Amino acid sequence: MDPITTVQLIALLVMLGLAVVSDLRERRIPNRVTVWGAVCGLVLSALAVGGVPSSAILGVLTALGLSVPAFALGVLGAGDAKLLAAVAAFVGLAALPSVLLYGGLAGGILGLVSSVQRGTVIPVLLNLPGTFVYVATFGRRGTRQSIEDPNARTIPYGVAIAAGAVAAWFMPLSFGGAA
Numbered sequence: 001m002d003p004i005t006t007v008q009l010i011a012l013l014v015m016l017g018l019a020v021v022s023d024l025r026e027r028r029i030p031n032r033v034t035v036w037g038a039v040c041g042l043v044l045s046a047l048a049v050g051g052v053p054s055s056a057i058l059g060v061l062t063a064l065g066l067s068v069p070a071f072a073l074g075v076l077g078a079g080d081a082k083l084l085a086a087v088a089a090f091v092g093l094a095a096l097p098s099v100l101l102y103g104g105l106a107g108g109i110l111g112l113v114s115s116v117q118r119g120t121v122i123p124v125l126l127n128l129p130g131t132f133v134y135v136a137t138f139g140r141r142g143t144r145q146s147i148e149d150p151n152a153r154t155i156p157y158g159v160a161i162a163a164g165a166v167a168a169w170f171m172p173l174s175f176g177g178a179a
Contacts, residue, residue: 004048015033019158023157037083059094067085095169103165
């Protein structure tokens with residue numbers, strides 16, 4: 001691994017570590033972590049490519065384009081949305097689908113474990129169809145339990161995003177292209 005890539009990995013791991021600790025302790029991810037991470041990721045990406053880090057910039061914009069609506073619908077926290085964008089600054093647009101897939105799998109496992117621990121597996125499963133309809137119709141139909149609801153069954157999704165980012169860094173997936 002070249003020196004810039006090593007520094008990128010270390011900076012990414014530091015940012016993710018700070019985000020995970022904060023998310024587990026306070027159930028929030030501070031702006032100072034995500035903004036520092038995004039700036040650091042973009043600067044290091046620029047150094048790695050020797051110019052404008054277009055993949056990193058497109059990754060950040062795509063991550064925000066995907067996560068801000070989820071935040072607006074109340075199914076993702078603002079810190080989680082910003083963390084995903086900061087991760088994209090490090091991994092770029094090409095690796096973002098890997099982060100999303102691995103992060104989604106980690107989030108599903110985390111949600112299942114949390115539901116089992118709380119004894120709420122059945123209510124969570126019964127609520128899923130309404131939630132999917134709510135998200136698919138952009139809030140026009142279905143039911144939603146916002147993360148701000150005191151009875152919401154939430155998980156620290158920053159942990160899932162961090163797991164997805166680390167998995168994508170070390171085990172990137174290929175999503176098509178010429179052979």
